[in-house]
Amino acid sequence: MLRKELVLVGHGMVGQRFLEALFDRPGADAWRVTVLAEEPRPAYDRVHLTSWFSGTTADELSLCPPEFIAEHGIDLRLGEPAARIDREARTVVTSAGRQLRYDALVLATGSYPFVPPVPGHDAEGCHVYRTIEDLRAIRAGAADAQVGAVVGGGLLGLEAAGALTAMGLRTHVVEFAPRLMALQVDEGGGEVLRRKIEELGVLVHTGAGTQQITTGEDGRVRGMALSDGTELAVDLVVFSAGVRPRDQLARDCGLPVGARGGIVVDERCRTADPHVWAIGECAQAVDGRVYGLVAPGYAMAEAVARELTGDEGSFTGADLSTKLKLLGVDVASFGDAHGTTDGALEVLYANSRSSVYKKLVIGRDGALLGGVLVGDAEAYGMLRPLALSGTPLSVPPEQLVLPASFGAAAGPVVLPDEAVVCSCHNVNRGAVRAAVRDQGCESVAAVKKCTKAGTGCGSCVKLLGTIVDEELAAGGVERSRGMCEHFAHTRAELYEIVRVKGIASFSRLIEEHGAGGTGCDVCKPAVASILASLGNGHILDGEQGALQDTNDHFLANLQRNGSYSVVPRIPGGEITPEKLIVIGEIARDFGLYTKITGGQRIDLFGATVDQLPTVWKRLVDAGFESGHAYGKALRTVKSCVGQTWCRYGVQDSVALAIELELRYRGLRAPHKLKSAVSGCARECAEAQSKDFGVIATSEGWNLYLGGNGGMTPRHADLFAADLDRETLIRTIDRFLMFYIRTADRLERTAPWLERLDGGIEHLRAVIMDDSLGICADLDELMSRHVSTYEDEWAATLAQPERLRRFVSFANAPGVPDPTVRFVPERDQIRPALPGEDGPSPQPALIAGPELEVRTR
Amino acid sequence: MTTALLTTAAVEIHDGSRWIRVCDRADLVPGRGVAVLLGTDQVALYLGPDGEPYAVENRDPFSGAHVLARGLLGSRGDVPVLLSPMYRHSFDLRTGVCLDEDFAPDGSPAVLRRWPVRLTEATTAGESR
Ligand code: SRM
Numbered sequence: 001m002l003r004k005e006l007v008l009v010g011h012g013m014v015g016q017r018f019l020e021a022l023f024d025r026p027g028a029d030a031w032r033v034t035v036l037a038e039e040p041r042p043a044y045d046r047v048h049l050t051s052w053f054s055g056t057t058a059d060e061l062s063l064c065p066p067e068f069i070a071e072h073g074i075d076l077r078l079g080e081p082a083a084r085i086d087r088e089a090r091t092v093v094t095s096a097g098r099q100l101r102y103d104a105l106v107l108a109t110g111s112y113p114f115v116p117p118v119p120g121h122d123a124e125g126c127h128v129y130r131t132i133e134d135l136r137a138i139r140a141g142a143a144d145a146q147v148g149a150v151v152g153g154g155l156l157g158l159e160a161a162g163a164l165t166a167m168g169l170r171t172h173v174v175e176f177a178p179r180l181m182a183l184q185v186d187e188g189g190g191e192v193l194r195r196k197i198e199e200l201g202v203l204v205h206t207g208a209g210t211q212q213i214t215t216g217e218d219g220r221v222r223g224m225a226l227s228d229g230t231e232l233a234v235d236l237v238v239f240s241a242g243v244r245p246r247d248q249l250a251r252d253c254g255l256p257v258g259a260r261g262g263i264v265v266d267e268r269c270r271t272a273d274p275h276v277w278a279i280g281e282c283a284q285a286v287d288g289r290v291y292g293l294v295a296p297g298y299a300m301a302e303a304v305a306r307e308l309t310g311d312e313g314s315f316t317g318a319d320l321s322t323k324l325k326l327l328g329v330d331v332a333s334f335g336d337a338h339g340t341t342d343g344a345l346e347v348l349y350a351n352s353r354s355s356v357y358k359k360l361v362i363g364r365d366g367a368l369l370g371g372v373l374v375g376d377a378e379a380y381g382m383l384r385p386l387a388l389s390g391t392p393l394s395v396p397p398e399q400l401v402l403p404a405s406f407g408a409a410a411g412p413v414v415l416p417d418e419a420v421v422c423s424c425h426n427v428n429r430g431a432v433r434a435a436v437r438d439q440g441c442e443s444v445a446a447v448k449k450c451t452k453a454g455t456g457c458g459s460c461v462k463l464l465g466t467i468v469d470e471e472l473a474a475g476g477v478e479r480s481r482g483m484c485e486h487f488a489h490t491r492a493e494l495y496e497i498v499r500v501k502g503i504a505s506f507s508r509l510i511e512e513h514g515a516g517g518t519g520c521d522v523c524k525p526a527v528a529s530i531l532a533s534l535g536n537g538h539i540l541d542g543e544q545g546a547l548q549d550t551n552d553h554f555l556a557n558l559q560r561n562g563s564y565s566v567v568p569r570i571p572g573g574e575i576t577p578e579k580l581i582v583i584g585e586i587a588r589d590f591g592l593y594t595k596i597t598g599g600q601r602i603d604l605f606g607a608t609v610d611q612l613p614t615v616w617k618r619l620v621d622a623g624f625e626s627g628h629a630y631g632k633a634l635r636t637v638k639s640c641v642g643q644t645w646c647r648y649g650v651q652d653s654v655a656l657a658i659e660l661e662l663r664y665r666g667l668r669a670p671h672k673l674k675s676a677v678s679g680c681a682r683e684c685a686e687a688q689s690k691d692f693g694v695i696a697t698s699e700g701w702n703l704y705l706g707g708n709g710g711m712t713p714r715h716a717d718l719f720a721a722d723l724d725r726e727t728l729i730r731t732i733d734r735f736l737m738f739y740i741r742t743a744d745r746l747e748r749t750a751p752w753l754e755r756l757d758g759g760i761e762h763l764r765a766v767i768m769d770d771s772l773g774i775c776a777d778l779d780e781l782m783s784r785h786v787s788t789y790e791d792e793w794a795a796t797l798a799q800p801e802r803l804r805r806f807v808s809f810a811n812a813p814g815v816p817d818p819t820v821r822f823v824p825e826r827d828q829i830r831p832a833l834p835g836e837d838g839p840s841p842q843p844a845l846i847a848g849p850e851l852e853v854r855t856r
Numbered sequence: 857m858t859t860a861l862l863t864t865a866a867v868e869i870h871d872g873s874r875w876i877r878v879c880d881r882a883d884l885v886p887g888r889g890v891a892v893l894l895g896t897d898q899v900a901l902y903l904g905p906d907g908e909p910y911a912v913e914n915r916d917p918f919s920g921a922h923v924l925a926r927g928l929l930g931s932r933g934d935v936p937v938l939l940s941p942m943y944r945h946s947f948d949l950r951t952g953v954c955l956d957e958d959f960a961p962d963g964s965p966a967v968l969r970r971w972p973v974r975l976t977e978a979t980t981a982g983e984s985r
């Protein structure tokens with residue numbers, strides 16, 4: 001078959017989507033495809049470009065696996081841009097002088113960052129923010145810079161500011177308009193956004209233009225002069241003052257372009273020349289707009305792919321809704337956000353204490369037209385499709401903006417089937433329901449696969465989940481909220497059952513409230529933790545012993561070769577030289593690997609099961625206690641050195657950290673708990689990344705709740721300021737007990753708080769104002785914990801019965817497991833790899849204590 | 857001092873040629889395991905919720921560590937399962953077959969070796985005063 005020639009100019013996000021859409025269709029084999037790409041690498045995810053700074057590699061950002069190019073026989077020419085188009089001859093000439101003939105030419109050249117022509121704009125130290133190469137240059141420049149400035153306070157500008165801040169630069173944002181993100185949000189929203197961003201330490205200058213970039217003798221950026229007279233000392237500048245369509249190729253060959261740039265196309269994305277199409281950011285769509293978002297570009301790509309494979313496609317305009325997390329602040333705008341429709345009314349909720357701003361634009365007929373959400377954009381997934389569908393609201397609009405804790409009680413919001421749920425892939429609610437009903441998709445993952453919904457920006461995934469659940473329920477499929485197949489209850493429900501009925505054993509609980517079966521590694525440890533947090537004695541006693549995960553069972557952490565680690569508690573990270581020496585001696589005598597942990601204490605690795613009691617005997621004798629590194633319990637309360645030594649400290653952070661650690665040690669919870677206390681706002685203890693963090697002020701203590709490191713980091717929220725010591729401790733007591741009572745299994749405080757109806761406001765009402773009347777209960781539970789705490793290891797050693805389990809072999813006590821082998825590395829031991837021969841542990845020990853162990 | 861005969865319930869494993877007593881019934885806590893040595897083989901012994909003893913190899917095929925005796929027992933549907941403490945794979949206690957993955961990382965089938973096991977009344981010579 002003689003194939004026609006298709007040339008694509010530009011291999012960006014839209015270009016790649018065009019290729020995918022084309023080769024998804026049966027008619028694609030009519031074309032031989034050549035792609036001219038200016039950048040040195042295949043298409044990558046520009047939307048998530050900023051994540052490159054936090055470690056996402058260029059490969060991970062790539063949108064185009066090499067197999068894709070090979071499989072479809074595409075001739076991809078990287079680093080070879082198109083230089084000229086001859087429409088008469090239907091040829092493209094590349095920068096390398098190659099001439100390519102085409103039957104169809106698709107332009108997807110995107111945009112370039114606009115750099116205002118102020119004096120000094122091209123000095124060394126000035127950057128733009130569009131490609132991976134740009135980011136490389138910024139990172140290199142940031143290495144020896146202290147202060148950065150971003151010109152432009154729009155979406156990209158704030159993203160760039162976030163990146164600079166994260167690299168440790170003091171950062172200014174200079175915005176010409178009177179507010180940030182002027183395109184997307186209104187004045188009220190801009191105010192809240194500004195406050196939130198300033199809280200993060202970014203310095204915002206609005207209503208100010210950049211007049212000049214000043215340079216030093218070496219030609220490098222030194223400062224910036226603003227139109228309001230301000231002079232900033234900066235050594236790195238990022239221009240993010242908007243983009244302009246790259247339409248030069250089209251201009252040069254006489255194709256019409258819009259007044260403000262952009263290759264003019266019709267509703268089929270065709271230019272004035274029937275052989276030439278333009279898609280993405282380089283095109284001016286038929287509605288006269290140039291779209292700077294990826295979703296409209298994708299829609300254009302699909303329209304052209306259809307047309308080139310013998311079908312019809314069209315693109316007449318798109319919705320500009322956006323939802324972003326900028327510097328950790330949720331910002332969303334959708335539909336007619338600025339209320340420009342005739343007769344439109346506004347419904348507003350603003351709360352400057354919690355920095356939340358929500359505005360809905362309501363049409364004369366009561367339909368939702370659009371809105372702006374700042375600080376809490378939870379409702380975006382639901383509101384956007386509602387606004388775009390144009391159907392009248394089924395609930396009063398106030399209900400849609402008020403926090404749930406205000407008892408917004410009326411019925412659920414009903415979305416019509418035509419409402420577009422996923423705008424990236426233009427999938428409506430009806431299509432999602434059909435996938436569940438008719439195509440047997442029983443999960444969001446299945447729906448994603450089958451409809452593509454949710455696979456773009458991801459902002460609709462939550463709503464997808466709701467629709468899938470509703471549809472399954474409608475079809476009679478019960479989606480169990482239960483913990484596992486053995487319990488139809490959530491952890492919080494089981495907690496209440498155990499508490500109210502006074503149940504003290506797993507067997508009674510599963511018998512009376514279980515769904516059949518004998519339990520598993522999900523419900524057994526979870527129930528064990530509930531029993532423990534309600535004060536049911538030593539965790540190894542009686543039946544409880546059989547519920548614990550291996551770590552709790554041996555009061556130590558299992559390592560990859562079957563040995564264990566030992567972590568003694570070092571409250572607040574403070575330790576005497578004597579105690580340090582004891583740890584050193586024990587490690588030396590037992591040949592353990594030692595490492596300082598990220599939690600300000602010392603981990604001793606490589607103990608065999610048999611060694612655990614003897615190691616611990618020596619630790620307990622020297623005054624150490626279990627550090628609960630193995631339990632879902634309080635880990636550490638980190639501290640900075642504080643006022644006692646540090647010249648900036650305003651309170652004794654070490655003393656408070658020790659007090660908190662001793663108060664909450666041993667407290668069993670749905671997941672581990674971490675805390676820290678910093679002696680001043682410099683925050684050397686990283687308290688804002690903890691479940692509960694405390695920062696000293698000259699007036700008292702600021703309490704931060706719901707922070708998390710780990711896989712999904714979250715900064716803690718400021719919960720209360722300038723508390724005295726008693727109020728602080730009482731508040732933490734209640735916070736912890738309320739969390740323990742209501743959280744799901746393995747749910748850290750951060751996701752719990754995010755999920756909590758009414759959020760932090762509700763939490764304040766419950767534990768500061770006692771809105772549920774449970775504070776006395778919570779206080780009593782905590783005082784019970786504090787008064788009944790005992791060190792698990794001391795208690796274990798005191799009872800020979802409890803030591804029976806610490807043998808490698810029941811029929812050969814004293815014989816260590818010969819398969820646990822170590823080899824030397826950097827003057828210590830490490831587990832031997834398979835095939836590596838290492839000495840197995842000697843049946844200890846030098847100068848060990850005598851332990852009475854009851855073996856029968 | 858007199859010598860008397862004491863009777864204890866024992867656990868015995870068949871090593872292919874004979875029954876070998878490996879420990880007392882009292883060494884087993886229902887739902888929790890112990891490891892025993894059978895020659896050079898390591899065996900994980902469990903007392904199931906039904907009161908029946910189970911004996912499978914102690915080596916977790918996914919980590920290569922000899923830790924299965926330190927897992928938890930439970931059920932999946934009607935199947936009694938052993939849950940590995942390392943990466944939480946579950947194994948059918950009756951057949952030794954892994955329910956989550958068919959093959960271990962080294963390519964071998966993820967099936968635990970099993971041994972015949974029984975509870976007996978054993979009589980031992982003991983001493984009493
Ligand atoms: C030892 C230590 C690493 C080190 O050498 O520094 C460590 C080691 C382990 N961490 Fe960690 N984490 C250690 C500090 C941290 C920190 C930093 C901190 O605490 O300041 C974090 C991030 C902060 C946070 O938790 O918010 C951290 C986030 C995690 C996570 C992710 C939690 C999350 O919410 O996403 C896990 C996985 C989990 O718990 O499910 C984890 C799990 C683990 C486990 C338990 C994995 C396992 O099951 O074996 C490791 C136990 C090793 C052992 O045998 O002791 N570790 N881990 C640190 C012990 C601190 C201590 O003294 O107790």
Ligand SMILES: Cc1cc2nc3c(=O)[nH]c(=O)nc-3n(C[C@H](O)[C@H](O)[C@H](O)COP(=O)(O)OP(=O)(O)OC[C@H]3O[C@@H](n4cnc5c(N)ncnc54)[C@H](O)[C@@H]3O)c2cc1C
Pocket residue numbers: 009010011012013014015036037038039046047048049050080081082083108109110111129130131156159246249279280281282291292293294295297324
């Ligand atoms: C940091 C950042 C964050 C963003 N965040 C979002 C977001 O959250 N949501 C959203 O919707 N959008 C976002 N965008 C915008 C989004 O990335 C663009 O809308 C999208 O990339 C447009 O795709 P495109 O293919 O039209 O242009 P591009 O992706 O820019 O691709 C155009 C390609 O054509 C190449 N090219 C240009 N001229 C030639 C030539 N003559 N010959 C050969 N090749 C040429 C260019 O080098 C480029 O590789 C963001 C952009 C940036 C930079």
Ligand code: SF4
Pocket residue numbers: none
């Ligand atoms: S980061 Fe991963 S590997 Fe390192 S200690 Fe924590 S859990 Fe283990």
Ligand code: FES
Pocket residue numbers: 421422423424425453454455456457458459460461
């Ligand atoms: S809206 Fe972007 S993935 Fe659905």
